[in-house]
Amino acid sequence: MIWGVDVASMLLGGVAAGMVLFIVSVGLSVTMGLMGFVNLAHGGFAMLGGYAIVQAMKHWGLGFVPALVFGFVVTALVSVVLERLLYSRLYRANELDQVLLTIGLVFVMIASVTLLLGPENQPIRLPAALQGQIDLGIVRYRTYSVVLIAAGLLIAAALWLVFERTQIGAQIRAAVDNRRMAESLGINIDRLFTITFAAGSGLAALGGGLGAEFLGLDPQYPLKYLVYFLIVVAVGGLGRVTGVFWAALLIGVLDFVLKKYLPQGGTAFIYAFTILLLLWRPQGLFGGAAR
Amino acid sequence: MISPPPSGPLDRPAAHALAGRHWLRAWEPIPWILALGLFVLFPKHLAFGTELLVTILFALSLDLVLGYAGIVTLGHAAFFGAGAYTVGILAKRGLWTEPITGLILAAAVAAAVGLGSGVVLLRTRGLTLLMLTLCTMALLEEAANLAHDYTGGFDGLDSLPIAPLLGRFEFNPLYPTTQYLYVLAVLFVCFLFVRTLVYSPFGQSLTGIRENILRMRAVGAPVRQRLVLCYTLSAAIAGVAGGIWAQANAYVNLGTLALDRAATVLIILVLGGFGRLYGAFIGAVAYMALSHFLSKVYPTGWQLGLGLLLVVIALFANNGILGLVETCSRALRRRGAGAPAPGASAGQ
Numbered sequence: 001m002i003w004g005v006d007v008a009s010m011l012l013g014g015v016a017a018g019m020v021l022f023i024v025s026v027g028l029s030v031t032m033g034l035m036g037f038v039n040l041a042h043g044g045f046a047m048l049g050g051y052a053i054v055q056a057m058k059h060w061g062l063g064f065v066p067a068l069v070f071g072f073v074v075t076a077l078v079s080v081v082l083e084r085l086l087y088s089r090l091y092r093a094n095e096l097d098q099v100l101l102t103i104g105l106v107f108v109m110i111a112s113v114t115l116l117l118g119p120e121n122q123p124i125r126l127p128a129a130l131q132g133q134i135d136l137g138i139v140r141y142r143t144y145s146v147v148l149i150a151a152g153l154l155i156a157a158a159l160w161l162v163f164e165r166t167q168i169g170a171q172i173r174a175a176v177d178n179r180r181m182a183e184s185l186g187i188n189i190d191r192l193f194t195i196t197f198a199a200g201s202g203l204a205a206l207g208g209g210l211g212a213e214f215l216g217l218d219p220q221y222p223l224k225y226l227v228y229f230l231i232v233v234a235v236g237g238l239g240r241v242t243g244v245f246w247a248a249l250l251i252g253v254l255d256f257v258l259k260k261y262l263p264q265g266g267t268a269f270i271y272a273f274t275i276l277l278l279l280w281r282p283q284g285l286f287g288g289a290a291r
Numbered sequence: 292m293i294s295p296p297p298s299g300p301l302d303r304p305a306a307h308a309l310a311g312r313h314w315l316r317a318w319e320p321i322p323w324i325l326a327l328g329l330f331v332l333f334p335k336h337l338a339f340g341t342e343l344l345v346t347i348l349f350a351l352s353l354d355l356v357l358g359y360a361g362i363v364t365l366g367h368a369a370f371f372g373a374g375a376y377t378v379g380i381l382a383k384r385g386l387w388t389e390p391i392t393g394l395i396l397a398a399a400v401a402a403a404v405g406l407g408s409g410v411v412l413l414r415t416r417g418l419t420l421l422m423l424t425l426c427t428m429a430l431l432e433e434a435a436n437l438a439h440d441y442t443g444g445f446d447g448l449d450s451l452p453i454a455p456l457l458g459r460f461e462f463n464p465l466y467p468t469t470q471y472l473y474v475l476a477v478l479f480v481c482f483l484f485v486r487t488l489v490y491s492p493f494g495q496s497l498t499g500i501r502e503n504i505l506r507m508r509a510v511g512a513p514v515r516q517r518l519v520l521c522y523t524l525s526a527a528i529a530g531v532a533g534g535i536w537a538q539a540n541a542y543v544n545l546g547t548l549a550l551d552r553a554a555t556v557l558i559i560l561v562l563g564g565f566g567r568l569y570g571a572f573i574g575a576v577a578y579m580a581l582s583h584f585l586s587k588v589y590p591t592g593w594q595l596g597l598g599l600l601l602v603v604i605a606l607f608a609n610n611g612i613l614g615l616v617e618t619c620s621r622a623l624r625r626r627g628a629g630a631p632a633p634g635a636s637a638g639q
Contacts, residue, residue: 038418089606095363095417097605101562103554104601111595223550227429234422268433271426277425281409282419 007142008139010257016145018252019152020215024207025232026159026244027200033176033239034193037087038067040102042204043222045230049075049205050217051113052124064127071209072202079201083194091193106222114219124212127261148210155203159241170198176239232275235285243286313490322572326475337471341578344474344537350560350571351478351485352528357557359489359567360521361501362413365553366424367529369408369431370401372548374530377401379448379543380441388454390462394477394534401530402523404431409522413515425550432548447544451537464536470539477535481528486568488524497521501566558597561604564611573612574628 053071056062062070065265082105085268090097134143163169171192175182183189208217215225228251236247251270258266277285331338349371356362374397381387387396412423435442442448455461460469488494499507502516508514537543546552555578563574585593608615 032418036418037422086602086606093605095421096357096561098423099363099365100558100601101605102604103558104598107594107601109598111591111598114591115595212616227425227550230422230425234419238418263525265433265437268430268437271430271433275423275426275430277422278415278419282415 005139009141010260011253012139012141012145012149014253014256015249016148016152016252017214017256018249019148019213020207020211021232021252022152022207022245022248023155023210024204025229025248026241027196027203027232028229029236029244030172030176030196030239030241031193031200032233033237034092034172034179034189034196036238037091038098038102039087040099040226040230041109041222042201043224043226045075045079045104045201046204046208046209046211046225046229047113047217047219047221048078049202050118050124050208050212050221051122052205053209054124054212054217055117068206068209069120069203076198076202077203080194080198081288083197086199088190088194093099094144106226109222110219119219121216124209124217126213144213146259151210155206156241156245163241164170168192168195172239206244227271231270233284234266234278235274237284237286240284240286243284247285310535322535322569323475323479328413330471330475334468337467337478339583340578341467341470341539343414343575344471344478345532345539346556346579347571347575348474348478348535349529349556350563350575351482351568352525352532353486353556354568355489355525355528356522357560358570359494359501360497360518362518363421364424365421365550366426366428366558367525367556368392368548368550368553369424369428370405370526370529371533371536371552372428372431372435373401373404373526374398374533375537375543375547376435377530378443379451379535382451382453382537383443383448385452388452390453390456390473390538393453393538394531397530397534397537398527399530401533402527404530405523406519407525409519409526413518413522428550429549432545435545435548437495442531442543445545447542447546449542451541453538453541462506462541467539474535474539477531481531482568485528489568493517495583498566505516515541515569520618558601560611562600562611564613567610567613570611570613577612 019257024043024046027045028039031037031039031042031215038226049071050072053067056067056070057064086101086105090101130144130147132143133140134146163173171187173184174185175189175192177188179189208221215221232244232248232251233253234244236243254270255266258269262269326340326344330337333340349367352370353364356364356367374394377397377400378393381393387393408424408427410418410629412427415423427469435445439445453462456469456473460473462469471494489497496507496512496517499512500517504514531548536547559578560571561574563572564579565569582593585596604611610617
């Protein structure tokens with residue numbers, strides 16, 4: 001019984017972390033799948049969003065949920081400006097230029113945040129209702145983790161509906177599978193990309209705010225977690241919402257369990273797992289045909 | 292730029308340019324004269340100079356894979372670190388402290404890492420390759436962190452006992468004259484090797500693979516073997532750079548394997564201009580001089596400026612400083628000649 005409780009609480013913690021990874025990474029997966037754009041600055045949008053959320057709560061007394069909405073909107077707007085001004089010039093450029101542009105953007109974001117608010121970690125103050133523990137029948141667990149899981153499931157379900165049941169979702173799926181064909185059919189890829197880029201960055205902002213409680217929020221955030229976000233996308237497959245969902249849960253739980261039982265070598269195991277997986281299936285666990 | 296060929300059957304300008312592009316140009320000794328000049332004129336700045344020369348060597352190794360073979364990697368520090376830790380562990384355990392043979396061992400270990408990872412990684416391309424190089428480097432960093440009995444873990448290994456060079460010249464950390472000349476000599480040897488390599492038929496086929504991999508496959512070039520060989524050679528040179536860095540500083544730490552170092556060397560090479568041999572020199576000098584003076588006084592501003600610079604390079608100046616120089620000189624020559632020079636575009 002004790003063993004079962006242990007497993008349950010560990011799974012809950014891992015799944016909660018996985019949900020945050022999913023919320024941040026899903027936008028990256030879709031934009032990479034759509035345009036093949038190597039966007040190393042995606043974690044930067046998560047950080048910007050997190051900062052916007054924390055600042056809005058601190059200075060304007062906004063509640064947690066309105067602050068999340070605010071962070072989503074602000075980050076989406078910033079990302080649209082950057083996408084139209086910078087990213088759109090390099091859609092057909094090689095990976096090297098895309099890597100340089102986005103590393104440059106990461107540096108600019110890190111430096112601007114440091115200049116404005118200093119290099120310290122920004123603590124997020126959760127509303128009292130989300131603190132403490134909740135009784136789930138078999139196990140008492142932290143309320144916030146349960147809320148994270150619920151939020152993640154909600155977002156995943158919403159995204160699934162958008163992708164499978166709406167016109168724009170069908171267009172995105174078509175463009176990910178075959179961009180030229182989709183363009184020939186009259187789908188405006190550039191506009192589609194701007195929309196998904198904005199939504200993806202907004203979601204990353206939500207992830208930055210929701211995950212700030214255990215990932216922290218400091219100027220080094222985009223570089224610290226970059227490898228994690230990229231691993232989730234690579235394992236899940238480009239442009240696959242469900243793939244990213246399962247990959248994020250897998251990596252989240254793996255990371256949580258390994259950090260507990262193998263605090264020393266846990267991360268090395270995840271890197272090794274990713275290398276082997278990518279060699280076996282370069283398109284990711286859930287990706288379609290090799291690209 | 293192109294010296295006139297001896298009179299002979301080559302009377303077409305493009306053929307002249309192609310046949311003569313490996314010839315030594317009049318300006319090519321300049322970097323070496325400047326390096327010796329620094330030694331004579333600024334003996335107080337030799338520690339900085341040593342760091343600069345190591346960085347040039349590391350960037351040169353990256354130029355081979357990125358600039359010539361077109362392999363975009365984010366994990367090149369893996370080989371730098373492999374070389375550095377080879378020297379560090381051997382010296383700390385008292386197994387091997389002789390510097391020159393130590394470098395050969397560092398090159399061998401880094402080449403083995405390059406060969407092993409290259410054989411499996413270079414089957415992939417694009418984003419997957421980028422991810423795999425990144426993960427391999429991260430894995431090595433974690434492994435070095437875990438094996439702290441050998442590597443010192445997070446603290447690294449310091450006060451490495453390095454034997455005097457050639458049995459006579461001590462490495463003095465406070466007055467690094469030996470280090471400077473030693474690194475300069477090693478850089479010169481490695482540069483000659485890389486220069487010979489890129490103008491050899493092997494180097495030409497690498498350029499072919501970068502420009503059009505399908506066509507190279509179609510003409511029957513063994514694309515993968517060439518890429519793996521190039522990756523291995525580049526890893527060996529990066530290992531030499533890492534090893535010599537460890538010898539010159541007498542310490543190794545996890546930073547030699549970090550993403551930070553891999554990103555920095557990429558930035559340096561791109562800033563100078565890749566695929567041009569001398570881009571590594573120009574980029575390293577520009578970057579190191581700026582960071583040396585700016586990053587201590589005003590670190591955040593330095594990062595902001597660096598970020599903006601990268602954005603500008605990515606959007607407008609793909610070929611870095613040397614690319615800009617080439618464009619300008621070509622434009623000047625055209626204006627002078629009144630018509631486009633036919634051989635001008637054949638070089639690069």
